[in-house]
Amino acid sequence: MFVALSPMAASAQSGMLSVYGRVSHQSGTSERHKSGDHVLVYDSATRRWIGPALTDNDGRFSFYDLVPGRRYVLALYVGGKAVWQNQIDYRGIPLNFTIVTEQ
Numbered sequence: 001m002f003v004a005l006s007p008m009a010a011s012a013q014s015g016m017l018s019v020y021g022r023v024s025h026q027s028g029t030s031e032r033h034k035s036g037d038h039v040l041v042y043d044s045a046t047r048r049w050i051g052p053a054l055t056d057n058d059g060r061f062s063f064y065d066l067v068p069g070r071r072y073v074l075a076l077y078v079g080g081k082a083v084w085q086n087q088i089d090y091r092g093i094p095l096n097f098t099i100v101t102e103q
Contacts, residue, residue: 018066018090021097023059023076031100033059041066042073052077068092076101 019041024031038052039061053061066072068091075085076099083101 017094018063019072019074019088019095019097020060020062021095021099023055023061024098024100025059025078026100026102033057035059037061038077039063040075040077042075043067044071044073066090 021039022033023037023039024033033055035055035057037055037059039055040049040051040053041063042049043066045067050063050066053063055061070090072088072090073085074088074097076083078101084099088095
């Protein structure tokens with residue numbers, strides 16, 4: 001399974017949205033979104049998983065109030081299987097991720 005990541009900075013006020021995005025499943029030339037994919041965040045400071053955030057019908061997920069200056073791992077599980085993960089350094093600016101899987 002191939003997964004591409006595309007982070008983009010977004011503007012928002014402190015203490016609000018931290019990490020958000022959308023999961024797309026690509027099949028041939030079309031993309032589809034589905035509910036129920038699990039997105040989790042691992043906090044390296046507390047050594048605990050946060051979540052899961054379940055994707056909605058449009059594939060969207062979000063996490064709030066992550067602590068600036070900490071290192072996190074963002075992970076995607078589809079059908080109970082880990083299909084992607086990426087380490088992020090959260091600096092207090094909301095991050096928008098687009099995660100595309102090939103299915």
